[in-house]
Amino acid sequence: MGVPVTDPYHRGSQDIQPHRYPAPLDALEVALTDDVLVVHGGTPLEGRIRVRGAKNLVSKAMVAALLGDSPSRLYDLPKIRDVEVVRGLLGVHGVKVTDGDEDGALVLDPANVESASTDQINVHAGSSRIPILFCGPLLHRLGHAFIPDLGGCHIGPRPIDFHLQALREFGATVDKQPEGLHLSAPNGLHGTKFALPYPSVGATEQVLLTAVMAEGVTELRNAAVEPEIVDLICVLQKMGAIIKVHTDRVIEIQGVPKLHGYSHRPIPDRIEAASWAAAALATRGHVEVLGAEQADMMTFLNIFRSVGGEYEVTDARPPRLNDPGQEGGIRFWHPGGELKSVALETDVHPGFMTDWQQPLVVALTQARGLSIVHETVYEQRLGYTEALNSMGANIQIYRDCLGGTPCRFGRRDFKHSAVIAGPSKLHAADLVIPDLRAGFSHLIAALAAEGTSRVYGVDLINRGYEDFEAKLADLGAHVERP
Numbered sequence: 001m002g003v004p005v006t007d008p009y010h011r012g013s014q015d016i017q018p019h020r021y022p023a024p025l026d027a028l029e030v031a032l033t034d035d036v037l038v039v040h041g042g043t044p045l046e047g048r049i050r051v052r053g054a055k056n057l058v059s060k061a062m063v064a065a066l067l068g069d070s071p072s073r074l075y076d077l078p079k080i081r082d083v084e085v086v087r088g089l090l091g092v093h094g095v096k097v098t099d100g101d102e103d104g105a106l107v108l109d110p111a112n113v114e115s116a117s118t119d120q121i122n123v124h125a126g127s128s129r130i131p132i133l134f135c136g137p138l139l140h141r142l143g144h145a146f147i148p149d150l151g152g153c154h155i156g157p158r159p160i161d162f163h164l165q166a167l168r169e170f171g172a173t174v175d176k177q178p179e180g181l182h183l184s185a186p187n188g189l190h191g192t193k194f195a196l197p198y199p200s201v202g203a204t205e206q207v208l209l210t211a212v213m214a215e216g217v218t219e220l221r222n223a224a225v226e227p228e229i230v231d232l233i234c235v236l237q238k239m240g241a242i243i244k245v246h247t248d249r250v251i252e253i254q255g256v257p258k259l260h261g262y263s264h265r266p267i268p269d270r271i272e273a274a275s276w277a278a279a280a281l282a283t284r285g286h287v288e289v290l291g292a293e294q295a296d297m298m299t300f301l302n303i304f305r306s307v308g309g310e311y312e313v314t315d316a317r318p319p320r321l322n323d324p325g326q327e328g329g330i331r332f333w334h335p336g337g338e339l340k341s342v343a344l345e346t347d348v349h350p351g352f353m354t355d356w357q358q359p360l361v362v363a364l365t366q367a368r369g370l371s372i373v374h375e376t377v378y379e380q381r382l383g384y385t386e387a388l389n390s391m392g393a394n395i396q397i398y399r400d401c402l403g404g405t406p407c408r409f410g411r412r413d414f415k416h417s418a419v420i421a422g423p424s425k426l427h428a429a430d431l432v433i434p435d436l437r438a439g440f441s442h443l444i445a446a447l448a449a450e451g452t453s454r455v456y457g458v459d460l461i462n463r464g465y466e467d468f469e470a471k472l473a474d475l476g477a478h479v480e481r482p
Helices: 027-032 055-067 081-092 118-125 130-142 161-170 201-211 227-238 270-282 295-307 354-364 385-390 436-448 458-463 468-474
Strands: 036-040 046-050 072-074 096-099 106-109 144-147 173-177 180-184 193-195 217-221 242-245 251-254 286-290 310-314 329-333 343-345 367-374 394-398 417-422 430-432 452-456 478-480
Touching: 036 436, 046 468, 055 072, 055 081, 055 106, 055 130, 055 201, 055 227, 055 270, 081 096, 081 118, 081 130, 081 458, 130 144, 130 161, 130 180, 130 201, 161 173, 161 201, 201 217, 201 227, 201 251, 227 242, 270 286, 270 295, 270 329, 270 354, 270 436, 295 310, 295 329, 295 354, 354 367, 354 385, 354 417, 354 436, 385 394, 385 436, 430 436, 436 452, 436 458, 436 468, 468 478
Parallel strands: 046 286, 193 217, 343 367, 430 452
Antiparallel strands: 036 452, 036 478, 072 106, 096 106, 144 180, 173 180, 217 251, 242 251, 286 329, 310 329, 367 417, 394 417
């Protein structure tokens, strides 16, 4: 077994500077800002919306197309900014990306993969952290890769130390330059063995995309096993990869010399589905989420029911003679009466997903008693609660590991546990969105609050929520652009 690598969320013994959430806009900034949504709150969300392929899978599947020697076809992609970013990055690297024969489909042809200039990559890379995952495929196809500074949501430091160390383990060399990182593989990439100190999703994706064409066998221990990871493995297996998922988070990849294109319909977005469920609960509404699947949301559904929410799973029915069939989904609603407080902690799959906690916390402000949320995945993900408190919520955050077992943040002076006292009557406020998932929680709070709120920076929500303004209108929300 190889040597454990650096924790991808920390910089070893180096100090981590806490991320500061945006300060309120001053009068001049407000006057100059048009990225704002006016939300007239207090109306229950009622109706039906649909979710498409998972944001955390589709962009990685698009990158995987680089590895094939024939075109790939990907279906049911959401129209979100992250997809456009990856489409642009693939384009500047010579991949021909065209719309498919149905809505939400793409054809990705990697026949003419080429190097891209620093300026070309920087046009797209600033708004996404996905470029780091291009390294393995580009090293296989071109023998070199360039990675600029990375963007992404500000939810705590997410250094790429592990990604670089993993690539070095495969045989890559890394040259740090002022404009970014230049990587090469003068002797090719070779399989290796190592263990993750924490089952990081991004780290596991990096290994998978690099190992599938590395010479020899790669063994990854303590790997992430999220549904999106399993779906990425399905994509790679369709391309000709040989990947074994063993027990106890061990993944074994046998490198192959050649991969071909794939045709794939991704799993639905369980984060978006849960976000709309939390919105239904917080607004005392009733929302049917078509496309949502029970299997990947079991942990969320247990908490949703424990809080007092109700749901009903509708199985899909395929088309038959004289029967158009039916798309499956899950109906979520507030049954009336009081919600109940809960204690939960976020964790890697199959635990409670970190991206589920921000929307649910808004609903927990309406539950009677004290709810406890212990965040164990990202060390700086509770700063958004300041905005909820400004709206009348009663949330205290602590450095201690509350409501669960001690985690890796407990001794590092991070405020990563929250106590929510409720129920609280929320009132309208001016809000500034700090990151994608917190942004949707702010939006839910504005919908649940009495009065009219102005939510600034809402375009950030487009990174992960397709046509969210149109979906809000379909659910009867009273929102408008000024």
